[in-house]
Amino acid sequence: MRGRQQFSIHFLQYLDPEGNLDLPLPEWTSDEPLLLSIYENMVLARLLDQKAVALQRTGQMGTYPSILGQEAISVCTGLAMAKNDVLVPYYRDAPAQMIRGMSAAELFMYWGGDERGGNLNTTSRDLPICVPIATQLTQAAGVATALKIKGEDSVVVTSCGDGATSKGDFMEALNLAGVWDLPIVFVINNNRWAISVPLAQQTRAPTLAQKAIAAGIEGIQVDGNDPIAVYEVISQAIERAREHKTPTLIEALSYRLSDHTTADDASRYRDADELKAHWQEEPIHRFQQFLHQQGLWDREQEKALQSHCQQTLDQAVEQYLAAEEEPATAIIDYLHAFLPYSLEGQRSAIQHKDAPVNTEGESR
């Protein structure tokens, strides 16, 4: 037998866990405001996460999926995209959504059980998150198809977790992106755990990036806790999608330092030593060290940033808690563009749901 084709998967890392450089820096890193923006957004993401968990723990918000330790992936996704691109996110992508216009108050609203949290801002064409796993990926392919048909030079960035790669939707979307040359970037946040199931029980494949090979598209693995590598890989993939209409699959290696959600207790299934080891690789400390070494960041700046973020988040919490209730009929008013007449009776019944039965009239 002879080999027909040979494949390899490249791995990219610039910063080691201590923030030391492995490779010469890419050119864009001379853009200091961008480097600082990556850092500031990661810190905001970390504090936002803490705030959301605190709201849940104090009974002021519902179940929430933390992104602790995976901030670099989502922040770099948000920053690498152009305004007119379309984000089709999964539920650990709040930082990217916020960079693109979602407010923290909206995030709290969504996880606080209020549909208005999916409105983002009225002009955005980004899709809301998908809760059923991997379903966003084929939708993202549809968005990319629409952009292509309309002749736009915008691209789609979509994301998922490692668990999602076990679903057919993942492969269906990847496959189509290849067949139709779609302007799309798939970002896998490989945080190694799908609730209680570790990656080794999702796949025998040594990398997730190699799943791109089966679809005939570009696949690359990146250290997802190294913001420079993540930004580099995502921005290059976006560039390729924009210029050449070619898709890319990016596997960003990270680690879920939190429970799956606030409703989960990872200590039931995950070794404490493993968790401890991965804390040594988290992105914020690493990037802070790097910026410090570059002479771009000091204690005073850190202090000011922390206090600015806290202020922003406190305001968001205030806004969230003070939000006026929607009218009761909102639960049916957005079902269709125009309410079918057959639902008018139910709409009016919603308004006086627990009122005593009117035996005189008809109840429908």
Added chain:
Amino acid sequence: MNMSFSTSHSPNTDCAAEPHESPSPEIGGEIQADDKECVLVEAINMALHYEMARDDSVVVLGEDVATNGGVFRATLDLKQTFGAARVLDTPLAESLIGGLSIGMATQGLKPVAEIQFMGFMFAALEQLTCHAARMRNRTRGRLACPLVVRIPCGGGIHAPEHHSESTEALLAHTPGLRVVIPSSPIRAYGLLLAAIRDPDPVIFLEPKRIYRAQAQRVCNDGQALPLDTCFTLREGEDITLVSWGALISECTQVADQMLEQGIAVELIDVATVSPLDIATILQSVAKTGRCVIAHEAPKTGGIGGEIAAQLAEHALLDLKAPVLRVAGYDTIMPYAKKEALYLPSAAQISSAIQQVLSFA
């Protein structure tokens, strides 16, 4: 699957009973209206041609729909006319077709997807129920899903396993989805136009048993029919017969036979099974006091049960007799050899009517 089916073709006899108004003033423009004698599947094709010419945002996608024109030829010549960018052969993946359509619809296109057979729609159901039906609601109107999913439904053409189901109730039970089933070429044309123009997701079920059963003169004028109104095909005072889809043929036959015996059947084609136009049915039953509901789908949990329940809620005092249902059995759709055993027959409908009428 890549196979084609055809069923026998018999000339139309009830054209006059079709509700079909003159063209609406806002539609037309460069498109020339012309009449054409056509069967149901050709009427669908004609509506697709009309709407793709009228509206650039309409895109057709699915398995075998482009080069092959669809396994039933519903999308014939669309690719030749409108180009490969707007008529797309997808890879063989129904869930993908669902997700793709949603993504396109959120960005201003109007995708008309085909799922080749109803038995294959289940892989797409997650997308349709969890996302298409909810997009407007979960974005508070920021994004919408103006998509159509066309699915050939029902039995009667001796097709293989998984090709003959009638699961409209399952779809109708999903708030946010409209479910439409035409029963004639004229209604297929007008309802498909309405489905494409509707700003929300519509599942358009095509009874393939009557794809080529009856030809009608269809006026290709771009006139849509209403999406939440039953069609009263025969007026009568003695009993209301409610049905939809392919079974309307048997119901029409029964109504005609009954009339010869001096029994005036009011025949209602529900056509838009969700949202359900119960008012038209209630109005009819207020007049007749009697009702039989006929559908091909299994009896339990079918839409017939919903209609009967609403009659019990709102028209109990109008009823002179129990409401009877003639439906498919609560069993798995038999394979081709025994499918006739399963499908409701004209004789069953007749005898249900006699039974209801015999109630003093």
